Amino acid sequence: MQHFCFFPINGSGMGHLSRCLAYARRLKSHAQCSFFTLASAIEYVERMGFAAEYFVSPFWSCNSTYHWNTELAVRLGMFLEHMRPDVIVFDGTWPFQGFLSTVKAYRKMGLPLKMVWSKRGFLKKSAKVCPVDERLFDLILEPGELDGTPGTTVLDNGKTRKVTVPPVTLLRDEEILDRDTACQALNLDPHERHVLFSLGSGNLKxxxxxxxxxxRAFQERGCTPVWACPPISVHDIELPPDVRALSVYPLVQYLRAFDILVGAAGYNTCHEIVQTGIPSLLIPNTLLADDQTRRARLVAQYAPAVVSSCETEEEMTSALDEVAALARSPKRCPRARMNGAELAAEALLALATDSASAGGAAGTRS
Amino acid sequence: MNAQNLSSSPKNLAEKTWHLRKSWKGRRAVPLTVLRRYEVWPGHRAISFWEWLWWMGFHTLRLAGLVLSRRLFEASWHTGLKHGCSEPEDTLLIVNDLEGDADIRKACLALKDRLAHLAPSTAPVLVTDHADFSLYSRTGWLVEYLPKTLPNHARYTARKRRYLAWRYRYARLIPLSAGLAGERELKDILEQGK
Known part of the structure; x- marks a missing residue:
């Protein structure tokens, strides 16, 4: 059985980790999967049935970049020597020097290892370009957007394949609970109107x-607010007494318990909105590298979603009116292809199979 | 985890701590092979002339045997976290010797509160095989995880424990159960470790 090692880069967030879990869950019946993660959410990885090792994220650590990378190299090296994966999948915007250096040193020992970069695109034009050469990898996996064109190209080195897949979602459609079951699981009254806020870990007081x-605006309209707290957070969020905190993973499993979702326009949230069809108010975070405004507008074509910055009272009132209307009478939306995780798993398996036959022919693997 | 760390059945916290420190001290050895094997070099990207010059100097020092030795000093690994003690004067290694979820949770939270006034400038590092990172992330401690879910995990965790014993060789060491003991006892073992 082929063995895949996933390397997601989050600190407190779960985006890269969720994407790797999406791939691993599709691979589970065909291959062995393990995680070397910088995301401090080991319990969720293990609950999904995967072995996991943890190393502190550079976003948390006070080390200099060089010292953090040198320590990462040793830790990852020891992990690879123990696990002996066929393929390592890095999911992040910028492959670390310590990561690339470890793979090189590991291969020098005569151990075969294919290297994959799961590289989310959709960056703003002003975003800094990562200088790492894509040709160092055997496969570039691009988790696509709703307007993307799935397909495969080969880079100019004639070796590295670039596979763009449709949007990647953690759960399959049939794993998402219906409203009654989700309400029951979260202990919510199905007759009330619930609004889920998924805006991160700011201080709501x-x-x-x-x-x-x-x-306050949703409460005035008779809705019950529920605030989604990230399962791994460095501090507890302070909520007003009449706002309920909810900390579950994966949140998408319970989304249908809610009448409206208010969220930022990150990759996972957006595609989960399209997957579940829940009426949403999207408030793009313009400070990040990915183009959330453009993504949110795309979502509005495929799901009952309103995009607004809600900066002024007028903008907020108008957005609330629009999303309330969508919740009362949802619009019919075109169906989008959401099978990115399945296609990515197929591409990964194909790569590992190539690697196994090459390794077998060379007689390098025991 | 406690069975491997504590060879006897200590009667009190001081004795337990003494045994723990002794067993960790016995494991430490310079992991020279792995440090050399995974030295970090550039080469994965285009670099400027000045960066190239810096790396040439670095290579020269390395060949002279002066760079690797730098890693043998404590200062090469900063144990502070941005949301914890970011400018620590020293490191406190807390080794989990408890089993139940509730005990671990109680000990971590109690220790976090006590260390805030007993050793405010110390960066704690928790060594544990118990995955409760939603708790650990709120403590502001660096976590060194010894995974039980890996195939043949005993071999891996034994190797990692030896590495950690070297990596944190300058740190004071206490068992996590110190969080469940009285404040006087905790103060004593913190003093002993200096």
Whole structure:
């Protein structure tokens, strides 16, 4: 059986980790999967049935870049020597020097290892370009967007394949709970109107914050607010007493318990909205490298979603009116292809099979 | 985990700590092979002339045997976290010797509160085989995880434990169960470790 090692880069967040879990869950019946993760969410990886090792994220550590990379190299090296994977899949925007150096040193020992970069695109034009050469990898896996064109190209070295897949989602459609079951699991009254806020771990007691204003506005319209807290967070969020905190993973499994979702326009949230069809108010985070405004507008073509910055009272009122109307009478949306995780798993398996036959022919693997 | 760390059945916290420190001290050896094998070099990207010059100097020092030795000093691995103690004066290695979820949770939270006033400038590092990172992330401690879910995990964790014993050789060491003991006892073992 082929063995895949996944290397997601999050600190507190779960985006890269969720994408790797999506691949691993599709591979599970065909291959062995393990995780070397910088995301401090080991319990969730293990609960899904995967072995996992943890190393502190550079976003948390006070080490200099060089010292963090040298320590990463040793830790990852020891892990690879023990696990002996056929393929390592890096999911992040910028492959670390320590990661690339470890793979090189590991291969020098005569141990075959294919290298994959799961590289989410959709960056803003102003975003810094990563200088790491894609040709160092055997496969570039591009988790696509709703307007993407799935397909395969070969880079100019004649070896590296670049596979773009449709949007990647953690769960299959049939794994998402219906409204009644989800309400029951979360102990929510199915007869009430629930609004889920998935805006991150800001302090909601700050009366001037956008979250607080939105919570109040929805309460005035008779809705019950529920605030999604990231399962791994470095501090507890302070919530007003009448706002319920919810910390579950994966959140998408329970999304249908809610009448409306208010969220930022990150990769996973957007595609989960399309997958579940839940009416949503999307507030793009313009400070990040990915183009969330463009992605949110795309989502609005495939799901009942309203895009607004909600900066002024007028903008917020108008957005709330629109999303409330969508919740009352959902619009019919075209279906989008959401089988990116399945296609990515197929590409990974094909790569590992090539590697196994090459390794077998050369007689390098025991 | 406690069975492997504590060879006897200590009667009190001081004795337990003494045994733990002795067993960790016995494991430490310079992991020279792995340090040399996984030295980090550039080469994966185009670099500027000045960066190239810097790396040439670095290579020269390495050939002279002066760079690797730098890694043998404590300063090469900073144990502070941005959301914890970011400018630590020293490191406190906390080794989990407890089993139940509730005990671990109680000990971590109690220790976090006590260390805030007993050793505020110390960066704690928790060594554990118990995955409760939603708790650990709120403590502000660096976590060294010894995974039980890997195939043939005993071999891997034994190797990692030896590495950690070297990596944190300058740190004071206490068992996590110190969080469940009285404040006087905790203060004593912290003093002993200096």
């Amino acid at each position: 700050d009366v001037n914050s956008l979250g607080q204003r939105l919570v």
